Amino acid sequence: MRFRLFATSLLLCSLSTLSYALEKPTGRTILSVSGAIETTNTNDSASFDLNMLNALPQHTVVTENPWAEGVHTYRGFSVASLLEKIGNKGNLLQVFAMNGYMTEIPINDFLEKGAIFATHQDGKNMSIRNLGPIMVIYPFDSQPELRNEIFYSRSIWQINKIKSIVTTE
């Protein structure tokens, strides 16, 4: 546990030093990140349109999930790239859905368990009706131990806001 905390802190520090100025979104903002971050492009948050998110390094997860029938290929950005861009200092993310629902996700879920913020399902942009535009997806098929209530509850969809916070764990 201590080792994991140390590794996370080290990563966050490295991300912090590598951060640089963030360009403003040119299209409709679909995600805004606030909280313990150093780089912003609006008042106190970092706003992203779809192009900006697509420009981040992309990752793919192929899996089944309880909310869509069959196996789907999800593609999206890594949280590491996003947090690097905004100079993150937090170790926990509060992720909000468009309807106000919120869940807390440790950053390690993205770093160690391979979770991604998916923006594409089977190569297509995810509409709001298809649980888009952004959805947290875990590799349930390749890691069956993730098939439990904890990770199902963290699989939030229709994301529009993220808040980075620092816990004293």
Place this chain on the structure above:
Amino acid sequence: MKMVKMKGWVSKFKRYSLYAFICLVIAIAAAVFGIISYTSNNAQSDSRRIFESSLWNTLQLQIQIYQFSNHLLSLDQDSDSANHEEVFAQYEILMSRVDLLREGDVGNLIRDYEEGRITRLLNIINGELELLSYHTSKVSQGDMSYAQELMTRLKKIELQSNELTALINKGSTEFIEREHETLQARLFSIKALSVILLIGLLLLCFLTLKKLTALRKAKKLNRSTHEKIKTFYEDRANIISFIHQEIRSPAHAILGIAKRLQKSANIDSPHALSLHLEESGQQLLQTIDMVSDFSLVDANKLTLKPSTKNLRKAIEGLLETLSPQISRRSLQSILYVDPELPAYVTLDFERVKEVITAFIQNAIAHTPSGSISIHIRPTTMSVPISPPSHSTGEIRMLQIVIKDTGNGIPVPLQNNLRPHASTSIEKEPTLLSRAGFNLALCYKLVSLMKGEIHFSSDAKNGSEFWIDIPFHVANNKESALETSNNRIKITAKQALLIEVDNNIAHIMKHQLAELDIETIRLTTTSHQIHKYENYDFIILGNMTWSEYNEAETIQQWNQHNKPIIRYQTEANNDHKSNIASMAFPLTQSQLEKVISNTFHSKKA
């Protein structure tokens, strides 16, 4: 054949036991697997999650409808475009919630609730909302003329949404009840499987313990078998050693005689040679018989062969045969058979002779000088519970007492013999190595005859063995007839016995008492020799002429007309000095004959 059948039965039983054991292990494994399957909560947790999701999504649908309505209410012509665009987003969120209720795990679960009413209702709501997509799109573009109708239709959907929530809640309650029943059934199954598992484990423990016990027994048996094999080899070596030892002497004697016969044409004493030859032959035969009997007893194949014979004659005949062996060691022998015993008895004479021969040979080996006596008498010892059943006659016990004046049995050998002087001697496989062939065979034969052996021994007084053997009283009339005919009438009433050897004197007294002759015994020719004058005859045994001259004393006795009987190695009547002689072995028959002749000739 019986053993083979028994083995077959045992092997069958063992095979079935093995099958039962395998079945038990399979049953235990099945029970464990069953318990694990029943206690596994993956399926339960999945059901619970989906069930909770269905309720959650239904409530979220209601909330979303309200949020959509509220957002529409907050709009007017002056609202900015972002707010107008938000209308479509709200609509999409609402539709996504409907999709979640219709598809995926949640959709599959609630599909069967209320016999499809929920599915139908969801389809209606979905259809109604799909129809609103045009209105929504118009409002999101800023055309508020569609807002009122949108609101009115949303109100209707609100009512349907309420009904949907109520139906899903009802269905969920029933689902919970079913799950509860399923869990109860599983709990019962787990209990039953646990009981089976417990019984199975207990049986397994029991079987394991049994097998361990059997294994321990088998190991013990194995050790015992190894010991027996070792003892068997030792016994075999001892038997071979005994055969070698016993055969060597008569074989050499036969070879010696053969050489003498080959070398010299004129033999001085052909009769003596032939007797020696016969004795050696008898010894060889006897050794072979003993070895044969020993092997048969060991293999439990020796069967007693009882016959009815005159006891005294049989034993006297035996002693006559052994006499050369005894006299070669300068030993004297005497026999007395108690007249209280029936003249004819039924027992295995050959084996009894073997036993007596063995004990006499043992006595010869341990007696450097003196005498060996055999006294056969009735005993009050109780008849064994299962005596040898070879006759229907009355069963009694006789006791053969063999006493010598030797050095006694060595103490270690006595210790070896003592615990085994009973019928349990058969169970001792090492008796041969501890007691030697002769005694081991004796103990085995006597045990087979349901008899017992006891002994007393010390260095000063020699050894005395008591052999108790059951016998059947012969039912023939010859016995009584012979007994009454053989009674001789002797006029003599008192005898002066001069004998140093207590053993011989003791038996001689018995022999004389049977003829109604009282015995006055002196151990030496002291002045007491003339103290007694009422005796009718004198028996001169082992003695020393300390104070008196032998010739004068004998002359005096002759003058007083006192017959003299003397025993020596060979009978040789000295008619000049009126001395009748007796030869060893001193038997009753010989004594009766000598006394009868003495007093008959006297009368004549």
